[in-house]
Amino acid sequence: MNRKQEPTKDLYAILEADKSATDDEIKKAYKKAAFKHHPDRNPDTKEESTAKFQEIGNAFKILGDPEKRKRYDQFGVIDGEEGGGGGGMPGGMNPFDIFQNMFGGGGGMPGGMGGMFGGMGGMPGGGGGNVQQNRSAKSPDKKLTINLSLSDVYKGKSVPIDFAKVICCDKCEGCGAVSKDSIKSCKTCNGQGRIVRMIHMGPMIQQTVQACGACAGKGKGVEQGKECVKCKGGRTSSIKRHVDCYVRPGTQAGASVTFKNESDWAPDCNDIGDLVVFINSKNEEGAFRREGNNLIMKKSITLLEALTKTEFYFKHMDDRVIKITHEDVIKPGQKMIVKGEGMVDQTHNGDLIIYFDIVFPPTLDKERSKYLVKILPLPRKQIWDLQFESMPKEDITELGMSYMDNDDDLNKGKERKEREGGGRRGNGENGDVFDEEDEGQREGGGGGFPGFGGGRPVECATQ
Incomplete structure (x- = not known):
């Protein structure tokens, strides 16, 4: 039968925190106390400050770990528990290691109060201080491109799209193991997800922090031999997806259509990204060329048509047969406009602009030219x-x-x-x-x- 022991120390009093404080409030209290009593900040009382600083770190080893805090609240400090290992705060860490993990710097003081309290919200990812547990807002978007002709975007088109989508493994629910109990803290980085290396450069020491290679910066991993039988520890599986992408009439080249949450699932993201389909359409087809919402068409006519009456037919991109009639003179290089026969738009249609090229006869005998002299106005000298x-x-x-x-x-x-x-x-x-x-x-x-x-x-x- 376990007997509750009287606590040898009041750890809450050491951190100047209330017993009902939340985890975030405990972290804030630790930061405040550690900053106040850091030996580098109190050079005149360095020995006393070092002892107090170590006491604060040891208190946070317990109160900063939910499991240890629960045992402390129930039984008090048990001999050898203050320095022991645990779930979130490795027992082998000294108070300066804790300070380093909390503030992202070395064991010494950070370069200014701004650097220290920039992360006042608490240890990223929970009591263990695992930076790698920060989750992104959503996974990256999946991007695809479809190629369409000019007539496709003139009329509008529904394009079927089939693609592979990465989803969370339904066998292990994305943990990668046969059970969540098979996920253990990384022994290489003690669950921190990063490794601090000290490099001696003459009288100076350079400290670098890098992601742990053993756990890929995650701080934990699946116990060997306990991987999920379906995803083999990969945490994901793949399925085939189908969507119908409707491209409305008049869509500009480079526009996109978005399908919400149709991107790949990522283990360290809270939400799934979108599928973004980009439209790549040609600007020319047959006799037509697109400029904005207008359509450009070139038409060659004879000199007789240019001087008398122009009449011609053409098939539009929606398969309508159009007849154009103009009973007036058309000059070389002149352009004419047909309202509303350009690209379709949600608000108004563009126009069809026709550029005319006058084809002159290669030769003209003198007999016929005499008639033209009589009919046409003489040149102004x-x-x-x-x-x-x-x-x-x-x-x-x-x-x-x-x-x-x-x-x-x-x-x-x-x-x-x-x-x-x-x-x-x-x-x-x-x-x-x-x-x-x-x-x-x-x-x-x-x-x-x-x-x-x-x-x-x-x-x-x-x-």
Whole structure:
């Protein structure tokens, strides 16, 4: 029969805490007392402070562990219990080790009160001080991308998605062991999840804290041979999931659709993340190109259509057949708008913008051109044209032009000039000095036409 012993020490009085204090209040009381009596803070009474500091640490070894505190409240301090091992606070830890684990620093004083009381809420993860037990808000989101055509996002589309989802093992409920009793504190780090290493560098000592490799920073692990038969200690299993992702009409490329809590389960997270499906759609399809909510279409018409009446058909991306009619002149490069025939939007539709290209006949005989002269308005002559027309014919040099299919003729002309001039400075026909850059500018056309100027005659076919 156990006999209740009189407590040799009042541990609550040592921490200046009430017997009804919560675990967090006990931790706060320890921090306050440890900071107050730390030997580094009391150099004049270092021996007394060291003894008091050790007494505070030993008290917290018991009151900071729920199981030990329960036994202390029931039986009092039993011989040898103050330094003994236990669930959350390893018995081998001295008061300076406890101080280090509470404040995240070394056995000495932290660099200022801000550093000490930054974690005043108490030991992370419970009385054992296991930093690794802090749980994230939720697991990372799972991200997928689906590729759609322009017509898909014009009409809207439902896309079936099948994927594998990681869930909590239903056999062991995510603990990884045959039972929770088979989960033991890590012996390497004494359940702390981290290891403190002291490195001697001459007269100095550098302290580093790193995650325990034996338990992967968790502070505990499954006893060997007691792993869950289903997940083999991995704590998770996998299932197949199916969702239907509806992409509404007019959805922009890069937009996303979110499915709540469809990401993978993670052991150290309180909640499950989301499945985020990103939309990757093409901007061009057939005769259409998307710009914002508008659709762009290029249409070639004949000169006759441009001058008289334009009428053409096309199939839209929702398979409707559209007829466009315009009974007025359309100029080269002109763009016309068809309201509401662009991309569909929740508030209003975009527009269809048609760019027209006028296709001229390759040749026109003189007989037909006579009719055009009668029908079409004559060109408006400039004042200098009227002045030059009145000059004697022998004072005018009349030249013709030939077709230039591409830029090869222009490039050949430049190469010939480079061979002749060699990039040297020389005199133009009027005696003005120019260099290679000036010549390029003249070739660029001071008057706005390539090849004009430079004091050299323009090569063309003579009529």
